[in-house]
Amino acid sequence: MLSxxxxxxxxxVVRRAGQLxxxxxxxDEILRLDADWRAHLHKAETIKAEQNELSKQFxxxxxxxxxxxxxxxxxxxKTELSVADAVKRELDDMLLRVPNIFDESVPIGETxxxxxxxxxxxxxxxxGFPPRTHYxxxxxLGIMDFERGARVAGSRFAFxxxxxxxxxxxxxQFMLDVHTREHGYVELWSPLLVNTAAMTGTANLPKFADQLxxxxxxxLWLIPTAEVPVTNFHREQILDADQLPLKYVSYAxxxxxxxxxxxxxxxxxxxMHQFSKVELVKVTTPETSMEEFEKLTHDAEAILQRLGLHYxxxxxxxxxxxxxxxxxxxxxxWAPGLDRxxxxxxCSVFNDFQAMRANIRYRPGRGAxxxxxxxxxxxxxxxxxxxxxIVETYQRSDGMITxxxxxxxxxxxxxxxxxx
RNA sequence: GGGGAGGUGGCUGAGUGGUCGAAAGCACCCGCCUGCUAAGCGGGUAGGGGGUGUGAAACUCCCUCGAGGGUUCGAAUCCCUCCCUUCCCGCCA
Numbered sequence: 001m002l003s004x005x006x007x008x009x010x011x012x013v014v015r016r017a018g019q020l021x022x023x024x025x026x027x028d029e030i031l032r033l034d035a036d037w038r039a040h041l042h043k044a045e046t047i048k049a050e051q052n053e054l055s056k057q058f059x060x061x062x063x064x065x066x067x068x069x070x071x072x073x074x075x076x077x078k079t080e081l082s083v084a085d086a087v088k089r090e091l092d093d094m095l096l097r098v099p100n101i102f103d104e105s106v107p108i109g110e111t112x113x114x115x116x117x118x119x120x121x122x123x124x125x126x127x128g129f130p131p132r133t134h135y136x137x138x139x140x141l142g143i144m145d146f147e148r149g150a151r152v153a154g155s156r157f158a159f160x161x162x163x164x165x166x167x168x169x170x171x172x173q174f175m176l177d178v179h180t181r182e183h184g185y186v187e188l189w190s191p192l193l194v195n196t197a198a199m200t201g202t203a204n205l206p207k208f209a210d211q212l213x214x215x216x217x218x219x220l221w222l223i224p225t226a227e228v229p230v231t232n233f234h235r236e237q238i239l240d241a242d243q244l245p246l247k248y249v250s251y252a253x254x255x256x257x258x259x260x261x262x263x264x265x266x267x268x269x270x271x272m273h274q275f276s277k278v279e280l281v282k283v284t285t286p287e288t289s290m291e292e293f294e295k296l297t298h299d300a301e302a303i304l305q306r307l308g309l310h311y312x313x314x315x316x317x318x319x320x321x322x323x324x325x326x327x328x329x330x331x332x333x334w335a336p337g338l339d340r341x342x343x344x345x346x347c348s349v350f351n352d353f354q355a356m357r358a359n360i361r362y363r364p365g366r367g368a369x370x371x372x373x374x375x376x377x378x379x380x381x382x383x384x385x386x387x388x389x390i391v392e393t394y395q396r397s398d399g400m401i402t403x404x405x406x407x408x409x410x411x412x413x414x415x416x417x418x419x420x
Numbered sequence: 421g422g423g424g425a426g427g428u429g430g431c432u433g434a435g436u437g438g439u440c441g442a443a444a445g446c447a448c449c450c451g452c453c454u455g456c457u458a459a460g461c462g463g464g465u466a467g468g469g470g471g472u473g474u475g476a477a478a479c480u481c482c483c484u485c486g487a488g489g490g491u492u493c494g495a496a497u498c499c500c501u502c503c504c505u506u507c508c509c510g511c512c513a
Contacts (some may be wrong), residue, residue, distance in 0.1 A: 041470060045482045052482090055494050059438050070493035236432090238467085338496065370467080 001203075001356050013101055020108060020318040023099040030098070034072050035090040040084035047077040047395065072188035087345035094205055100353040102318055103290070103327040109317030115330070116317070121301065122310035124334055129397040134388040135268040137395055138164060141418045144269055155266070156258060156273040163417045167390070168276060168383055170410035172251050175189060175278040175303055179380055183299045185249035185280060190229035192252060193220040198232040201358030203324035203350075210259045213273075214280035214396070224280035227377045232358055234283055238370045239362040245292050249380065249390050252277065269384045276383035282376040286351070289374035290327075293349035300345045300380040306406045308387050310334040312341065326351045329378075333385065337392035340384040341412060347378030 006303025007014050011027045018025030051073045058066050107116045115174035122141050138144030148159040160168050179185040199205040199221050204212060213222040223229060230250045238244070280299060284292045297313065304311045316328040325348040332341035351383035355361070361370040394402045400418035403411050 004504075038470065041482085045470060049481055051493080051512055067493050074493065240430095366465090376470090 001353060002098050002100065003029075003356060004091075004095065007031070007095075007098070008034065008375055014098065014197040017101040017318075018099055021099050021102070021321070021323070022110065022319050023323055025098045026094055027098075030091065030094055031092065033087055035093055037084055037087040038042055040080055040087060044077055044080035047073055047080060051077060057061060067125065071255070093134075093206075097198065099323045100326055100350065102321065103349075104324070104328050105315075106321065107317040110315075112320050114219075114317040116315045117312050118315050118329075120310075120312040121305060122334075123310070124310055125336060125398075126392055127336060127395070130397060131339075133268060133398070134335070134391040136337070137391055137399060138269065139277040139403065140399055141401070142143070144416065146269075156271065158269055158272060163411075163414055166411060166414065167407070167417065170403075171386060171390075171408045172276065173410045174407055176249060176251055176304075176305065178297060178303060179249040179278070179280065183247075183302070185247040185299075188226075188233065188248050188250040190226060190233070190250055190252060191339065192223055194223055194229055194231075195219050196221070196362035198228055198235070198358075201232045201235055202228045202229060202354055204356060207323060211257055213255045213257060214362055215268060219271055222255040223252065224256045225254045225379075226250040226276060227281060230279065230281040231283075231354055231360075231375055231377065232375075234360045236360040237360060239283070239360070239373065241285065241362055241364050244362060244373070245282050245288060247259050248281045250279050250281070250312060252279065269388055272384060278380050278383070280378050280380040283355075283373050284376065285362065285364070286320070286371070286374050287353065289349055292325065293347065293376045294377055296378050296380075297331075297347040300331055300347060300378050303381050303386075304333055304344070307386070307390060307404050309386075309393055311344070322348075324348075324350055324353050324384070326353065331379075331381070335385075335389045335392045337395070338388070342389060344381045344389065345379035346386045347376075349376045350374065353386060367400075383385055 002014060007027060007030055011031065014025050015027050016026075053072060054066060054070055054073070057063075058070060075410055103175060107114060109115070135146065140148070141164070143161055145159040145161055149159050152159075176187060180187050193215060196205060196219050199212070204224060205221075212224055215221065229252075230248050232250065234246070253274055255274050258271055258273065263273060270321035280294050280296050282296055301311070301313065311331055311333045314330045314332060316322075316325075316330060321328040328346060329347040330343050331347070333344045334340075335342050336352050351374050354375045357373040360373045360375070363370050389402060394404060396402060400416050403415050403417065408415060
């Protein structure tokens with residue numbers, strides 16, 4: 001969230017950000033409620049201060065008349081405070097719905113058509129034959145099963161079988177190994193269900209409840225990404241500056257309702273209710289967050305490069321970047337069979353937007369007052385689409401799939417999928 | 421799931437109605453002392469919010485002892501609900 005103080009001082013910045021993000025910010029209502037809240041609070045505190053003073057006097061004198069007066073003051077103070085609290089609750093709720101501002105470098109635009117490719121790696125491979133889609137190949141090889149997924153859980157669920165399941169596991173292992181051993185991330189195994197407070201911390205709530213699966217009759221939600229538990233790992237904490245940046249990597253299945261995506265990507269292993277993802281999360285200082293954000297993006301890119309997949313990096317425009325992000329890059333891997341790019345990673349920097357909600361702070365130096373940390377995250381990478389890109393890129397004319405060099409150590413001797 | 425104990429500052433831990441935002445110890449910081457180090461001596465060190473107001477200050481008030489409610493002129497202390505930790509029993513991958 002944005003702090004009240006920031007909104008008071010920069011109402012126009014907040015208004016403009018809301019407009020350009022397509023998420024209008026109720027700045028005027030907030031300022032009105034803020035003034036209202038402070039007026040009532042001030043009154044309540046004035047009463048309370050006098051009451052505290054007289055109460056000490058009563059402890060000495062035991063004067064009955066004074067006691068009666070204090071009783072009335074207590075009543076008046078309580079009333080005033082409850083009004084202030086009610087206004088503050090409304091104000092807080094509104095604050096949670098104000099979108100983050102964005103960085104100067106973010107392209108201004110409304111839709112994905114306004115996103116900007118900032119770099120590319122490799123080129124579209126020429127396979128020398130008409131490439132098939134991953135779902136075509138996957139079903140033919142018996143390594144992907146959409147029909148059974150649908151029968152067991154519904155549409156947008158699937159099974160991976162045999163070497164397909166193994167390939168997914170190999171990818172997870174490979175990614176975790178690279179990030180932990182070479183990029184210095186600490187691996188976390190985390191809860192896959194989290195409470196409302198945690199979801200609010202990462203800004204998935206209250207705005208995006210319709211994107212989440214909720215456990216009936218419990219305050220628990222299925223995570224849409226490991227970002228949620230991992231970012232909240234340090235919630236309500238004051239960190240030491242010399243601990244920063246904290247770097248975590250976590251593999252987790254992720255669940256999304258995909259509300260509003262009806263009809264999109266219904267074919268294939270692309271937009272599933274459940275998918276696997278290796279997630280990178282950093283907690284850092286305001287001074288280093290933009291640099292750490294770029295580095296995290298490169299850490300995610302390294303996986304694609306090692307896998308030999310052609311991809312591009314796209315800077316999301318204001319209208320397409322989302323409510324909470326300060327700046328965001330998407331990594332899109334080329335899928336020859338689908339003849340399009342697939343978003344395999346989304347890397348974002350939030351500044352203190354999440355940290356404020358989750359109350360993650362750090363102390364810049366000895367005796368210095370705490371400040372909100374900055375949070376960053378990105379997929380490193382999302383499994384199904386990465387798997388798709390691999391299957392489609394490494395397919396042979398006979399329908400078998402060559403295992404990428406870097407995954408061979410994880411495939412238990414399998415070098416060619418479908419060879420049997 | 422049943423029963424017991426407990427949740428206090430960075431940590432340990434005292435405090436059972438006002439003199440408590442909180443003893444003491446540890447840790448840390450500043451200063452003194454000292455061939456050096458250690459020890460010793462003095463001082464300091466929670467968070468959030470409001471008001472006033474500056475370049476960050478300074479001053480002042482309010483709130484916070486797991487969370488929320490209640491009793492009371494007054495609650496860390498009494499009552500209720502919830503959450504969490506821990507121990508014993510039961511169950512169990």
